[in-house]
Amino acid sequence: xxxxxxxxxxxxxxxxxxxxxxxxxxxxxxxxxxxxxxxxxxxxxxxxxxxxxxxxxxxxxxxxxxxxxxxxxxxxxxxxxxxxxxxxxxxxxxxxxxxxxxxxxxxxxxxxxxxxxxxxxxxxxxxxxxxxxxxxxxxxxxxxxxxxxxxxxxxxxxxxxxxxxxxxxxxxxxxxxxxxxxxxxxxxxxxxxxxxxxxxxxxxxxxxxxxxxxxxxxxxxxxxxxxxxxxxxxxxxxxxxxxxxxxxxxxxxxxxxxxxxxxxxxxxxxxxxxxxxxxxxxxxxxxxxxxxxxxxxxxxxxxxxxxxxxxxxxxxxxxxxxxxxx
Numbered sequence: 001x002x003x004x005x006x007x008x009x010x011x012x013x014x015x016x017x018x019x020x021x022x023x024x025x026x027x028x029x030x031x032x033x034x035x036x037x038x039x040x041x042x043x044x045x046x047x048x049x050x051x052x053x054x055x056x057x058x059x060x061x062x063x064x065x066x067x068x069x070x071x072x073x074x075x076x077x078x079x080x081x082x083x084x085x086x087x088x089x090x091x092x093x094x095x096x097x098x099x100x101x102x103x104x105x106x107x108x109x110x111x112x113x114x115x116x117x118x119x120x121x122x123x124x125x126x127x128x129x130x131x132x133x134x135x136x137x138x139x140x141x142x143x144x145x146x147x148x149x150x151x152x153x154x155x156x157x158x159x160x161x162x163x164x165x166x167x168x169x170x171x172x173x174x175x176x177x178x179x180x181x182x183x184x185x186x187x188x189x190x191x192x193x194x195x196x197x198x199x200x201x202x203x204x205x206x207x208x209x210x211x212x213x214x215x216x217x218x219x220x221x222x223x224x225x226x227x228x229x230x231x232x233x234x235x236x237x238x239x240x241x242x243x244x245x246x247x248x249x250x251x252x253x254x255x256x257x258x259x260x261x262x263x264x265x266x267x268x269x270x271x272x273x274x275x276x277x278x279x280x281x282x283x284x285x286x287x288x289x290x291x292x293x294x295x296x297x298x299x300x301x302x303x304x305x306x307x308x309x310x311x312x313x314x315x316x317x318x319x320x321x322x323x324x325x326x
Contacts, residue, residue, distance in 0.1 A: 005017070171196055
């Protein structure tokens with residue numbers, strides 16, 4: 001995935017990473033909305049295409065990775081061998097690098113247009129928060145169709161580290177994977193921490209070199225126990241596919257339940273239903289802005305009305321309810 005994503009970017013084309021669980025209507029919507037012309041797919045995921053009506057899609061070419069022995073559908077061919085190097089396209093910071101589709105919890109999935117520079121700022125903001133150093137190994141078990149794992153790749157790229165990947169998150173294998181990869185930094189989502197703590201405490205929880213984890217949304221009651229058992233510092237953060245790492249904790253402001261302070265280069269506001277700021281201590285919707293051009297996404301592909309709705313009054317409306325303290 002990573003070399004292919006890099007190659008697509010090098011050519012100035014636009015990548016559309018697709019959730020491997022997508023089938024049927026959702027998969028059809030992604031192809032129809034993105035107007036993707038080429039699909040690169042693993043042989044094991046070919047059954048997903050059996051649920052897809054391709055008659056009205058722009059899809060022209062299907063390349064299958066590891067195609068040996070696979071029953072290829074009509075129009076599909078094995079992925080070609082690498083050819084001669086080609087010249088880099090004249091890619092600008094604002095050019096779209098990827099269209100990442102949301103999970104569709106509030107309606108059909110929206111294709112978030114992510115420019116090249118957005119991932120540069122993801123790397124800068126997150127890498128500084130985690131204290132990434134040249135030579136660090138960044139281990140992730142999160143899926144590569146999601147902004148978190150792509151962000152991890154860019155952190156390695158910008159800070160001179162390397163990315164280590166597990167095929168999926170495994171509670172029983174997580175700490176072994178940290179040790180085997182020589183991980184210095186890892187990535188967790190809220191529910192993963194209590195899942196790891198549900199197992200009996202064992203020596204493997206300390207038998208690794210990982211010093212810190214980006215761990216947004218971990219329930220407050222699990223922080224201290226996880227740090228005691230594993231020695232891994234948990235840092236919280238707020239970011240969405242549309243935004244960046246805009247709010248974050250650091251070692252000096254660790255307080256379970258606190259998202260953190262607004263990151264340098266961004267602005268945040270907590271508002272009522274009319275977008276008017278509410279007093280500290282009052283719950284409201286979180287709105288965001290970026291100082292740097294292209295640090296945020298550029299809107300939703302082919303969904304102008306949804307773009308205007310989300311970016312009304314020149315602020316990114318997260319739809320998330322928060323309280324800001326003094």
